[in-house]
Amino acid sequence: QITLKESGPPLVRPTQTLTLTCAFSGFSLTANGVAVGWIRQPPGKALEWLALIYWNGHQSYSSSLKSRLTITKDTSKNQVVLTMTNMDPVDTGTYYCLHRPDGSTWFDSWGQGTLVTVSS
Amino acid sequence: QSALTQPASVSGSPGQSITISCTGTSSDVGSYDFVSWYQQHSGKAPKLIIYEVGKRPSGVSNRFSGSKSGNTASLTISGLQAEDEADYYCCSYAGSSTFVFGTGTKVTVL
Numbered sequence: 001q002i003t004l005k006e007s008g009p010p011l012v013r014p015t016q017t018l019t020l021t022c023a024f025s026g027f028s029l030t031a032n033g034v035a036v037g038w039i040r041q042p043p044g045k046a047l048e049w050l051a052l053i054y055w056n057g058h059q060s061y062s063s064s065l066k067s068r069l070t071i072t073k074d075t076s077k078n079q080v081v082l083t084m085t086n087m088d089p090v091d092t093g094t095y096y097c098l099h100r101p102d103g104s105t106w107f108d109s110w111g112q113g114t115l116v117t118v119s120s
Numbered sequence: 121q122s123a124l125t126q127p128a129s130v131s132g133s134p135g136q137s138i139t140i141s142c143t144g145t146s147s148d149v150g151s152y153d154f155v156s157w158y159q160q161h162s163g164k165a166p167k168l169i170i171y172e173v174g175k176r177p178s179g180v181s182n183r184f185s186g187s188k189s190g191n192t193a194s195l196t197i198s199g200l201q202a203e204d205e206a207d208y209y210c211c212s213y214a215g216s217s218t219f220v221f222g223t224g225t226k227v228t229v230l
Contacts, residue, residue: 039221045224046123046209046221046222046223046224047158047160047166047209047211047221047224048123048221049211049218049219049220049221052217052219054217058217060216060217060218061218062121062218063121063218064121096165096166104171105152105154105156105171105172105213105219106154106156106168106171106172106211107156107158107168107211108168108171108177110165110166110167111165112165113165
């Protein structure tokens with residue numbers, strides 16, 4: 001059974017850097033083709049794809065946020081970390097971690113999400 | 121990577137069928153048969169209900185079906201039930217290992 005759980009600060013000040021951790025179990029990020037990613041959802045608004053990191057270390061990012069995002073993995077800890085710099089109130093929302101099965105183009109398992117509020 | 125366009129809301133009576141459209145471009149929906157659909161109940165994480173345009177994961181009701189024509193994908197819910205009331209999002213592969221989601225559709229069961 002695949003599980004993912006997001007953790008991070010519930011409140012971030014404007015201009016600060018957000019660091020979110022996804023702890024997962026039930027699969028290995030060293031398995032060929034597997035990827036873990038992040039998606040966010042502002043309150044009452046749509047989902048927005050942010051980033052993916054693949055089993056081989058390859059990273060992909062949303063073109064509109066690429067300059068602010070970094071995704072890394074620690075396979076020994078079964079964790080993926082997303083950092084987002086220069087946070088703004090418009091970045092307020094629920095951030096979800098998700099699993100992409102090997103070689104696929106869909107996301108079959110999601111974390112419960114973590115709400116991040118950006119406010120001074 | 122502009123969001124895929126979905127109608128803001130769709131409604132139907134129990135037992136009816138409804139269809140949600142998802143319009144992209146020739147760079148995403150039109151170029152790949154890699155459209156997936158997610159159902160999100162209020163306050164919950166999204167759940168995969170359709171992948172690769174029209175395939176259903178194990179355990180998903182066969183009342184959900186998907187299709188694609190050109191730059192537009194569609195999700196049809198047949199035999200609408202109260203439990204289908206939720207938000208629905210399409211997602212397309214957009215090349216270069218990137219993805220784009222739709223604007224979301226709120227389904228109301230009258």
